[in-house]
Amino acid sequence: MAGHERPVCRPVSFELHRGEILGLSGPNGAGKSTLLKVITGAARCFGGTIWRPAGEDMAVLDQHPRRTPECPLTGGDLLNACEAKQLPAPRILQSILPQRLDSLSGGQYQLLQVWACLGGSAGLVFLDEPTNHLDPHAQAMLAALLKERPDGRGLLIVSHDETFLEAVCDRVLQVTPVGAVTGGTP
Amino acid sequence: MTLPWDPLFREAFLSGLVLAPLAALLGCWLRLRGEWLATLGYAHLAGAGGVLAAVLHWPMLLSAMLASALGAVFKWLFGTARAGNEVYGVMILLGWCLGLLAAANHPGADLVGRVFLDGQILYAGRSHLITALALAVVGAILLPRLSRWLLREHFQPGHRRANRQVLWPMDLGFDGLVVLVVAATALAMGVMASFALVLLPAWVAWGLARGWRMVLWLSALLAASAYILAFWVALVLDQPFGPVLVAALLCLTPLRLLGQGRYAAGGHAGDL
Numbered sequence: 001m002a003g004h005e006r007p008v009c010r011p012v013s014f015e016l017h018r019g020e021i022l023g024l025s026g027p028n029g030a031g032k033s034t035l036l037k038v039i040t041g042a043a044r045c046f047g048g049t050i051w052r053p054a055g056e057d058m059a060v061l062d063q064h065p066r067r068t069p070e071c072p073l074t075g076g077d078l079l080n081a082c083e084a085k086q087l088p089a090p091r092i093l094q095s096i097l098p099q100r101l102d103s104l105s106g107g108q109y110q111l112l113q114v115w116a117c118l119g120g121s122a123g124l125v126f127l128d129e130p131t132n133h134l135d136p137h138a139q140a141m142l143a144a145l146l147k148e149r150p151d152g153r154g155l156l157i158v159s160h161d162e163t164f165l166e167a168v169c170d171r172v173l174q175v176t177p178v179g180a181v182t183g184g185t186p
Numbered sequence: 187m188t189l190p191w192d193p194l195f196r197e198a199f200l201s202g203l204v205l206a207p208l209a210a211l212l213g214c215w216l217r218l219r220g221e222w223l224a225t226l227g228y229a230h231l232a233g234a235g236g237v238l239a240a241v242l243h244w245p246m247l248l249s250a251m252l253a254s255a256l257g258a259v260f261k262w263l264f265g266t267a268r269a270g271n272e273v274y275g276v277m278i279l280l281g282w283c284l285g286l287l288a289a290a291n292h293p294g295a296d297l298v299g300r301v302f303l304d305g306q307i308l309y310a311g312r313s314h315l316i317t318a319l320a321l322a323v324v325g326a327i328l329l330p331r332l333s334r335w336l337l338r339e340h341f342q343p344g345h346r347r348a349n350r351q352v353l354w355p356m357d358l359g360f361d362g363l364v365v366l367v368v369a370a371t372a373l374a375m376g377v378m379a380s381f382a383l384v385l386l387p388a389w390v391a392w393g394l395a396r397g398w399r400m401v402l403w404l405s406a407l408l409a410a411s412a413y414i415l416a417f418w419v420a421l422v423l424d425q426p427f428g429p430v431l432v433a434a435l436l437c438l439t440p441l442r443l444l445g446q447g448r449y450a451a452g453g454h455a456g457d458l
Contacts, residue, residue, distance in 0.1 A: 040348035058348040066340065070392055073337075077398045081337035082345075100396050116341065126348075 009035055010176045011048065016124070016154040021146065023165035024158045026175035032158045033063050033128050035175060039156075040126060052124070059122035063129045063158075065113040071101040075112050084119030092141050106133035114145055128158045143168050190417055198310040198374075202413055204318040205371045206383055208325055210409030212364050213388035214401055215336050220271075224261070225368050225384040227274035229377040230281025231257040232369035233302040237288045240298040247317060247373055253281075254369035258361045305376020305428020307417065317370050325363060332360050337398070376428030383409055386435040393442035408438055 009031025016022050024032045037043035039050055040060050052058075059082075075097040079085060089097060093115055096108050104112065110133045117125050131139055139161075146155065146168050159165050165172045190199040209225075216222045235253025239246045257277045264273050289299030301309060335356045338345055346353055371380035391404035416431035423430075 040344055041350065042344055042347060058345075060342065060344045060348050062342075062344060066343065072392050072395045072397065072401045074397045077337070078341055081334065081340070082342055083338070098396075113341070 012173070012175065013048075014173055016156055018123075018152050018154055020171070021155040021157065021169045023169035023172035024156065024175055025160070025162050025165050025172050027177070028160060030175045030177040032160075032175045036060075036126055036128050036156065036158050056124055057120075057122040058124045058126065059117035059120055061113055061117045061125075061127040061130060063132070065110070067101070067109060069102065073101050074098055075101065075104070077101075078112060079116055079119060082116035082120060084116045086121045087119045089115060089119060090145055092144070107135065107138040110134055111138065111141060111145065114142060118145060123153050124156070125153060126156045126158075129160070130157060131159055131161050131164050139164060190414070190421070195308060195421065197312050197315045198308050199417055201310040201314040201318045201374055202307050202417065203410065204315075204322050205367065205374060206409045206413035207406035208318075208322055208367055209371045209380060209383040210387040210405040211325070211329070211402055212367055213384035214391070214405050215333065215360065216364065216384060217388045217392060218336065218340055221274075222385050222388070223271045223274040224364065226377075226381045227261075227277030227281070228254045228257045228365055228368040229372040229380045230278045230285065232281075232372040233299075233377045234281040234285035234288070235369070236302055236373055237285045237295045237299050240295040241288050241292045246298070247313060247370065250373045251366055251369040254365045254372075255362070257281075258365045261361070302372065302377050303428070304426035305374075305379045305431065307375050307420075307427045310374045314370070314374055318374075321363075321367055321370060325367070328359055328363060332356060332363075336360065375431060379428040379431045382432045382435045383413075386439060387412070390438050390441050393445035409435075412438060 009026075012035065014022070024035065026032050034043050038045045040058060073081075075093070078101060079089065079097070093112060096104055096112060101109065101112075110130070114127060114130050117127065130142060134142060143164075146157075157165060157169060162172070190196070213222060213225070216224060232250040232254040235256075236246045236250040238244075238253070239249030242249075260277060261273050264276075285299060285302065289295045335346075339353075339356075368380055368384070371383060375383070387405040387408040388401070390408055391401045395401040395404050412434040413431060416427065416434040419425065419434070420427040420430040
């Protein structure tokens, strides 16, 4: 049961396996992002248990990655800061690495932030609404980025875009908000 | 041009030459965290601490640093480590009224108060130089580690918490370094000059540089250049150092225009 002041989603139980991409889907306000925040320690767990393997690092993409209007750091600086140099950056990102972050489009910045999570050594990667700011072409690039991850790490992706989740995830879990009636007839 | 190397002024000159780029470097991280106004709060409290030290016959530099450190404690009590600017506004007002009231009611403190306002670098002596060098060494050791943490915290604010890493030692280390450098700079060069050293070089570098390393180098270089020029002008023309340094730093700000248009936000046509 996850939430800030009160539980917002129904009890859920799932496992994220190594090498797996698990999607969390559901309507707005269902508590998908809150559930992710509980797992990453940013929101309250009202009950139940979260088990994580000892010594396993996590990387987290926020729903709204911080971006300042003027920022002289480059894409390469961002990857350095996030210790995302474990893997060579994909070809689609190479051209934006020397550019200042404030000169990047919203889609470029989002892809860079996704790779900042994927390019490091974290064994568990959590991406909250990674398709934000991305047009269909960029979403295809994101799908390619996700496929470039090294084997053996688990990815949890929260998104309201079910088509995207179906395309990139091995499993998709539906999150239902507290108070929602499921399976009933009017 | 050789005046700063005169034995009479050498220690004062070197004190400022160490502190000016150090303050400007810290300004880069403060700007990244949106906390650049912290400097004015800490500097005012350091000024008040120095004036009160004159009243109470306490060591001035130590008192200024302690008062500035109290500002950091105040920030921690009334906000988070990423507190808003309102906390610094309160610090500025607190330092301002305490310092001026103490200066108005004690003849010795009045002189010290004016020194803080004018920023008389020539009063800086050996103890100041030793303090500045010690802070530079501490900064050289701490900043590379702190920088990695501060940058990651900026771009991935949930990372440390998700990995159950404690946050406060790094926050404390950075705030502590800022407090000590600002207090030492305010005592040597004046309250407004220390604020200008943190704010202006980093702001100019922000507009011009591409890449974090270049931002740091440019900020430090601009601060050192403005300081050397101001020291020489203040000495030759017999002017109060603080305002001259602020004027020199203000003269750098049009350089930001060189960067305008080169880094327009929003990307390029045809990009993602």
